[in-house]
Amino acid sequence: MNALLSVRDLAVRIGTRPLVEGISFDLKAGEVLSVVGESGSGKSMTAKALMGLLPPAATATGRAEFDGADLLDADIAPPRGTGIGLIFQEPMTALTPVLTIGLQLTEALVSHEICDQKEARRRAAAMLDRVGIPQPEMRMRQFPHELSGGMRQRVVIAMMMLLGPRVLIADEPTTALDVTVQAQILDLLREIVAETGIGLILITHDMGVVAEMSDTVLVMKSGQAVEHGPVTRIFKSPEADYTRTLLDAVPRIDAATEQAETKQDVLLSVSDINKTFNGRGPHLFRRHGTRALDNVSLNVRMGETLALVGESGSGKTTLGRVIARLTEADSGKIQLNSLDLTACKGRRLRAARRQVQMIFQDPYASLDPRQTVGHTIAEPLIIHERLPRSERNERVRQLIEKVGLEADMARRYPHEFSGGQRQRIAIARAIAARPSLVIADEPTSALDVSVQARILDLLEEMKRGEELTMLFISHDLAVVRQIADRVAVMRHGKILELGSTTQIFAAPRHPYTRALIDVVPVPDPARKRGVRPALKGSYPAGPLVEASPGHWVAS
Amino acid sequence: MWRFLGTRLAMGALTIWITTILVTLLIHAVPGDPVQIMYAQSQGTTPEQIEEVRRSLGLDRPIPVQYAMFIERLLHGDLGNTIRGGQPVLDVIMQRLPNTLILACAAMFIAILIGVPIGFLAAYREGSVVDISLMVLAIAGISMPHFWLGLMLLFFFALELGWLPVSGSGPLNLILPALTLGLSNAAIFARLTRSSMIDVMSQDYVQTAFAKGLPKALVLRRHVLRAGLLPVVTMMGLQFAFMMGGTIVVENIFSWNGVGRMAVEAIFQRDYPIIQGFILTFSVVVVTVAIVIDALYAVLDPRIRRA
Numbered sequence: 060m061n062a063l064l065s066v067r068d069l070a071v072r073i074g075t076r077p078l079v080e081g082i083s084f085d086l087k088a089g090e091v092l093s094v095v096g097e098s099g100s101g102k103s104m105t106a107k108a109l110m111g112l113l114p115p116a117a118t119a120t121g122r123a124e125f126d127g128a129d130l131l132d133a134d135i136a137p138p139r140g141t142g143i144g145l146i147f148q149e150p151m152t153a154l155t156p157v158l159t160i161g162l163q164l165t166e167a168l169v170s171h172e173i174c175d176q177k178e179a180r181r182r183a184a185a186m187l188d189r190v191g192i193p194q195p196e197m198r199m200r201q202f203p204h205e206l207s208g209g210m211r212q213r214v215v216i217a218m219m220m221l222l223g224p225r226v227l228i229a230d231e232p233t234t235a236l237d238v239t240v241q242a243q244i245l246d247l248l249r250e251i252v253a254e255t256g257i258g259l260i261l262i263t264h265d266m267g268v269v270a271e272m273s274d275t276v277l278v279m280k281s282g283q284a285v286e287h288g289p290v291t292r293i294f295k296s297p298e299a300d301y302t303r304t305l306l307d308a309v310p311r312i313d314a315a316t317e318q319a320e321t322k323q324d325v326l327l328s329v330s331d332i333n334k335t336f337n338g339r340g341p342h343l344f345r346r347h348g349t350r351a352l353d354n355v356s357l358n359v360r361m362g363e364t365l366a367l368v369g370e371s372g373s374g375k376t377t378l379g380r381v382i383a384r385l386t387e388a389d390s391g392k393i394q395l396n397s398l399d400l401t402a403c404k405g406r407r408l409r410a411a412r413r414q415v416q417m418i419f420q421d422p423y424a425s426l427d428p429r430q431t432v433g434h435t436i437a438e439p440l441i442i443h444e445r446l447p448r449s450e451r452n453e454r455v456r457q458l459i460e461k462v463g464l465e466a467d468m469a470r471r472y473p474h475e476f477s478g479g480q481r482q483r484i485a486i487a488r489a490i491a492a493r494p495s496l497v498i499a500d501e502p503t504s505a506l507d508v509s510v511q512a513r514i515l516d517l518l519e520e521m522k523r524g525e526e527l528t529m530l531f532i533s534h535d536l537a538v539v540r541q542i543a544d545r546v547a548v549m550r551h552g553k554i555l556e557l558g559s560t561t562q563i564f565a566a567p568r569h570p571y572t573r574a575l576i577d578v579v580p581v582p583d584p585a586r587k588r589g590v591r592p593a594l595k596g597s598y599p600a601g602p603l604v605e606a607s608p609g610h611w612v613a614s
Numbered sequence: 615m616w617r618f619l620g621t622r623l624a625m626g627a628l629t630i631w632i633t634t635i636l637v638t639l640l641i642h643a644v645p646g647d648p649v650q651i652m653y654a655q656s657q658g659t660t661p662e663q664i665e666e667v668r669r670s671l672g673l674d675r676p677i678p679v680q681y682a683m684f685i686e687r688l689l690h691g692d693l694g695n696t697i698r699g700g701q702p703v704l705d706v707i708m709q710r711l712p713n714t715l716i717l718a719c720a721a722m723f724i725a726i727l728i729g730v731p732i733g734f735l736a737a738y739r740e741g742s743v744v745d746i747s748l749m750v751l752a753i754a755g756i757s758m759p760h761f762w763l764g765l766m767l768l769f770f771f772a773l774e775l776g777w778l779p780v781s782g783s784g785p786l787n788l789i790l791p792a793l794t795l796g797l798s799n800a801a802i803f804a805r806l807t808r809s810s811m812i813d814v815m816s817q818d819y820v821q822t823a824f825a826k827g828l829p830k831a832l833v834l835r836r837h838v839l840r841a842g843l844l845p846v847v848t849m850m851g852l853q854f855a856f857m858m859g860g861t862i863v864v865e866n867i868f869s870w871n872g873v874g875r876m877a878v879e880a881i882f883q884r885d886y887p888i889i890q891g892f893i894l895t896f897s898v899v900v901v902t903v904a905i906v907i908d909a910l911y912a913v914l915d916p917r918i919r920r921a
């Protein structure tokens with residue numbers, strides 16, 4: 060069968076600097092091509108070049124044959140929308156905030172003179188229904204902020220499909236979504252491909268998604284294609300070293316876990332924590348009384364890594380912030396060793412803060428851009444330990460080397476570092492004052508897979524070398540499986556299941572935990588599954604009962 | 615939305631209340647005896663007369679009592695009488711306030727009419743010669759003091775060309791002072807519009823609109839302009855407050871018969887009741903405009919409307 064889209068030697072340059080070079084591939088009808096690579100690999104640029112949406116300074120060369128014309132020919136208007144559709148990563152920003160959903164769905168139909176306004180509304184409603192949005196008529200009168208992230212991504216898909224394109228480019232369409240929502244969106248895309256026979260170009264960094272979705276894979280690195288072939292071949296016998304590195308770096312949810320011996324001494328004891336966000340503030344928690352934590356109790360043992368997993372809104376981040384006393388709980392008690400953290404105030408609270416340190420998700424936002432990294436790392440020492448300057452500088456040198464950077468980097472500023480290096484600096488800062496507990500809130504979610512693997516290794520190393528106790532907050536079950544000793548699964552502000560990593564992953568007892576594990580895409584094309592269970596409805600969320608030694612399940 | 619506006623109204627009332635306190639204290643903020651200073655320039659005032667004025671202004675009473683008296687009169691719509699002439703302050707102000715408001719509104723109209731399109735054009739041609747020259751012009755506009763720009767306009771259009779009258783009141787007389795006030799604000803609006811539009815144009819939703827194959831003009835008009843104007847609307851409220859301040863200078867240059875000119879005269883004559891009344895009136899105007907702008911913002915931005 061002839062290819063829908065045939066790309067030969069595509070290159071994108073800004074001035075003389077090449078961003079993308081020598082990309083060639085064919086896309087057939089009904090085929091899913093995954094373009095994989097880490098940030099800066101040029102995968103998004105490739106998509107923009109095909110859409111004719113490159114920034115003005117960039118130029119594209121080569122050929123991209125679609126429907127008998129060359130997409131890269133500047134003299135021909137690109138068949139945007141009607142020929143090729145594009146879906147962006149971030150559904151929160153892909154819809155214009157000040158216009159109704161209905162207008163945004165119908166305007167292109169009217170503008171392309173496919174049909175009139177009335178017919179466009181009818182078609183839009185039918186398409187919304189098709190992509191799984193209930194009450195389409197009502198939704199069309201709403202504004203984007205009134206819809207959840209998953210719904211918005213459905214709207215964007217509907218918006219593009221309405222124009223009847225024959226190729227759809229989806230640029231990281233599920234990266235910003237929860238695993239369960241991701242599964243639904245991937246299912247939807249797969250159904251659309253099967254029903255309409257369009258060609259789908261899926262740009263992603265997630266090997267699990269690649270394995271689940273694609274027929275062929277194109278691996279990109281620094282603007283060049285390093286490998287191109289059928290999905291099974293790429294996973295079974297990757298030819299390029301880079302592909303192998305990429306696959307090895309992926310944490311596997313189905314990997315075996317080794318159980319480390321942990322002491323039984325309790326370091327942190329959290330009991331009956333409640334937290335309700337009230338409806339104040341126009342933007343954030345708009346609904347009145349969002350119950351973020353509902354009678355949460357848990358113990359963290361000396362030297363262990365306890366993972367808190369859950370979807371967004373499960374309360375896992377709030378629990379971390381409450382323990383660090385960055386957010387005040389409404390009621391409950393937090394005890395660290397013999398110290399009652401909830402009772403601390405003023406000077407004593409400041410002294411106690413030394414014991415609990417945080418590592419945040421986004422290393423671009425968590426480091427002060429106007430302080431040298433040396434000063435950032437030294438700050439906890441200045442506050443909590445009166446050391447002579449020379450000794451303090453020595454400690455900073457040691458810390459920087461310990462996290463795998465070079466000591467003379469202390470004089471540089473955060474913008475001179477990559478994301479992974481910044482997260483190393485954030486880790487050095489967190490352990491500088493020798494805390495008893497480190498709370499890491501999604502510390503690797505903003506990083507590329509290969510960088511993530513190295514940061515996880517570093518955290519493991521810190522845990523062994525420094526006897527660090529860690530509360531690891533994450534939505535990524537594969538990462539949790541790799542790093543945690545024990546796991547607590549949270550949903551709607553409650554802990555539903557708590558047990559050792561082996562107990563949770565090998566023998567999950569709670570239906571929600573089982574469903575959560577089940578929706579994670581596994582980087583193995585042989586294990587491609589059909590439509591996955593929806594994670595809706597209610598689950599038992601009563602008090603925890605000990606099902607087997609150390610394994611607690613909500614009844 | 616009603617809750618949102620309710621909060622804004624309460625904040626506005628609070629602001630005005632704080633202004634009344636400051637206005638009462640103001641008279642004592644000047645070193646020396648206020649009544650002595652008031653009459654320092656006039657010859658032949660007897661100590662009895664001074665004592666009489668002091669009593670009539672209530673300055674012989676403790677400050678909290680003075681404040682209570684001030685508020686009581688205020689609630690009856692009485693801002694006191696002017697020291698020169700003894701007319702009710704409220705009448706004097708109300709007679710001139712419309713002139714000032716007309717001037718400020720005309721200036722705002724000019725500022726938006728010139729500033730927003732220039733900013734939009736500069737953003738559309740970001741980095742081009744057009745963009746750079748427009749923005750250099752804008753910086754020049756911001757840096758130019760009102761009094762200098764006013765005098766230059768007066769020189770060219772009134773004296774050299776003789777197209778427009780030098781001073782006085784009337785529709786033709788409005789043009790020069792409104793231009794003076796409007797042009798520098800147009801520069802501020804141009805810069806803000808430009809940066810806001812550039813920000814919006816790089817958003818995913820604009821790229822998505824292009825990806826749907828919409829023509830450029832439609833994307834700009836519907837997706838970019840609406841979203842990009844939101845910060846400009848906020849700025850309008852702030853700029854209106856500054857513009858009210860600017861009227862003081864401009865009214866004096868062009869002898870425009872507004873409250874600004876009256877205030878300057880009152881300050882020179884130490885006519886405290888007028889100064890107090892002037893400050894209070896300005897604060898009410900500024901607060902009212904701020905609330906109107908907030909309401910407008912809520913209409914434009916659905917995220918606030920449903921809050």
